[in-house]
Amino acid sequence: MSKKILVTNDDGIDSKGIASLIEVAKTFGDVVVVAPDKPQSGQGHAITLVEPIRVEAYTHFNNVTAYKCSGTPVDCVKMAKSVLFKNEKIDLCVSGINHGSNASLNIIYSGTMSAAMEASLYKINSIGFSLLDYASDANFKASQHYAAILIKKMLAYEGNAGKLLNVNIPKLTTEEIKGIKMCKQGKGGWLEQFQKGEDPRGGAYYWMGGTFENHHSHPESDLWALEHSYVSVVPCQHDLTDYLTLKELNHFENI
Amino acid sequence: MSKKILVTNDDGIDSKGIASLIEVAKTFGDVVVVAPDKPQSGQGHAITLVEPIRVEAYTHFNNVTAYKCSGTPVDCVKMAKSVLFKNEKIDLCVSGINHGSNASLNIIYSGTMSAAMEASLYKINSIGFSLLDYASDANFKASQHYAAILIKKMLAYEGNAGKLLNVNIPKLTTEEIKGIKMCKQGKGGWLEQFQKGEDPRGGAYYWMGGTFENHHSHPESDLWALEHSYVSVVPCQHDLTDYLTLKELNHFENI
Numbered sequence: 141m142s143k144k145i146l147v148t149n150d151d152g153i154d155s156k157g158i159a160s161l162i163e164v165a166k167t168f169g170d171v172v173v174v175a176p177d178k179p180q181s182g183q184g185h186a187i188t189l190v191e192p193i194r195v196e197a198y199t200h201f202n203n204v205t206a207y208k209c210s211g212t213p214v215d216c217v218k219m220a221k222s223v224l225f226k227n228e229k230i231d232l233c234v235s236g237i238n239h240g241s242n243a244s245l246n247i248i249y250s251g252t253m254s255a256a257m258e259a260s261l262y263k264i265n266s267i268g269f270s271l272l273d274y275a276s277d278a279n280f281k282a283s284q285h286y287a288a289i290l291i292k293k294m295l296a297y298e299g300n301a302g303k304l305l306n307v308n309i310p311k312l313t314t315e316e317i318k319g320i321k322m323c324k325q326g327k328g329g330w331l332e333q334f335q336k337g338e339d340p341r342g343g344a345y346y347w348m349g350g351t352f353e354n355h356h357s358h359p360e361s362d363l364w365a366l367e368h369s370y371v372s373v374v375p376c377q378h379d380l381t382d383y384l385t386l387k388e389l390n391h392f393e394n395i
Numbered sequence: 396m397s398k399k400i401l402v403t404n405d406d407g408i409d410s411k412g413i414a415s416l417i418e419v420a421k422t423f424g425d426v427v428v429v430a431p432d433k434p435q436s437g438q439g440h441a442i443t444l445v446e447p448i449r450v451e452a453y454t455h456f457n458n459v460t461a462y463k464c465s466g467t468p469v470d471c472v473k474m475a476k477s478v479l480f481k482n483e484k485i486d487l488c489v490s491g492i493n494h495g496s497n498a499s500l501n502i503i504y505s506g507t508m509s510a511a512m513e514a515s516l517y518k519i520n521s522i523g524f525s526l527l528d529y530a531s532d533a534n535f536k537a538s539q540h541y542a543a544i545l546i547k548k549m550l551a552y553e554g555n556a557g558k559l560l561n562v563n564i565p566k567l568t569t570e571e572i573k574g575i576k577m578c579k580q581g582k583g584g585w586l587e588q589f590q591k592g593e594d595p596r597g598g599a600y601y602w603m604g605g606t607f608e609n610h611h612s613h614p615e616s617d618l619w620a621l622e623h624s625y626v627s628v629v630p631c632q633h634d635l636t637d638y639l640t641l642k643e644l645n646h647f648e649n650i
Contacts, residue, residue: 186439186602222587320648
């Protein structure tokens with residue numbers, strides 16, 4: 141039987157990245173799309189509670205049932221699973237291809253990865269794909285090559301459902317990329333620099349900018365793999381418990 | 396030397412929960428506040444990238460330097476650390492007291508916990524407090540009692556900085572609560588039910604609702620502790636790597 145693949149992203153349904161991913165996904169099964177109607181980068185796991193969500197059919201993709209959604213990336217997955225494709229089995233969710241890195245700590249801010257995580261909570265195997273190139277006209281050829289390989293592997297995987305992979309692809313050609321590395325999340329973080337400015341009416345504002353700092357490229361980390369021309373694949377989970385600290389702070393129970 | 400404590404939340408600077416937390420924090424040191432100017436529940440780790448952020452002094456708290464911020468809870472912490480209190484050492488960040496549970500899977504959607512996590516990334520010990528009562532006029536007496544105990548313990552803690560605690564308090568009186576349990580994140584999730592409606596101009600909309608399902612109350616989980624009248628404390632981390640799956644999928648490296 142044909143496989144059903146849900147595609148979403150956080151750069152918006154009009155982005156080149158999602159069109160590139162749909163192209164690949166279509167070679168593996170029936171593709172359905174629910175994606176934000178505008179860019180939603182940095183939305184993390186945000187959901188829309190205080191206002192309604194709108195969805196509208198989107199007809200720009202050939203032979204693909206697609207909807208654009210006014211909500212966040214996570215809203216898109218919830219709408220797909222609870223409303224739009226409620227009675228259909230989804231075999232795989234792919235999110236992206238993101239314009240820009242979601243390696244290391246970027247995962248916690250990433251709408252792309254949060255959407256994939258949300259699908260994994262419904263016990264759907266899920267993959268978030270990100271290319272290390274922020275350009276809106278980025279070249280997704282190598283990303284498509286590796287997306288095809290990983291989608292095939294994931295569709296063939298027969299273990300527990302709800303696996304979640306964070307896949308990042310270096311900004312290189314297919315020939316330059318050395319292969320796939322299974323990795324752990326690398327240590328890094330953003331060094332913020334807020335641009336201070338004044339609006340036309342004299343009101344002060346701050347605009348968030350910054351640079352990503354690699355704190356330590358451990359050889360088993362995604363940051364190391366990407367620096368060394370590999371596609372990085374980090375299996376992720378939603379249990380945030382810090383088990384070491386749980387043991388260490390056991391005495392906090394004593395009042 | 397006096398300790399400096401940063402207070403934030405996601406229900407907004409006007410909420411009863413943050414006023415209750417400030418009251419407690421003030422008994423332990425100098426309190427500074429940066430909190431959203433409006434409710435920001437369900438914002439997860441969202442950050443504001445495509446538009447500017449505004450901050451304004453907020454003078455309703457006695458003897459406390461406070462700012463209200465147009466951004467998300469995570470934006471508030473970034474503004475505090477990178478702009479407003481850039482040159483000051485912050486000894487502890489406390490977030491909340493949230494109106495409603497952030498136990499179990501709620502942590503990934505929670506602005507309260509994401510703000511505390513953001514502070515922990517700056518190597519500031521951080522605690523998110525949540526009361527299992529969504530009412531805007533909830534009674535925070537017991538929460539304040541336990542917040543005082545845990546703030547004291549955390550300020551006295553001398554291990555590695557950047558610890559993060561997810562604290563949930565049952566909707567009970569101080570006398571009814573049996574004590575503190577150190578826990579792992581319980582297994583649960585939301586069962587969405589979207590309310591479908593029509594706006595005054597005939598446009599369809601969906602509004603997210605749902606109920607939280609406890610999938611299995613493991614005796615060491617926060618869900619179990621809360622059901623059994625304990626305050627639950629879950630130490631959390633931002634490394635999302637699923638190390639078991641990393642081993643299991645090692646063959647994904649073979650192309």
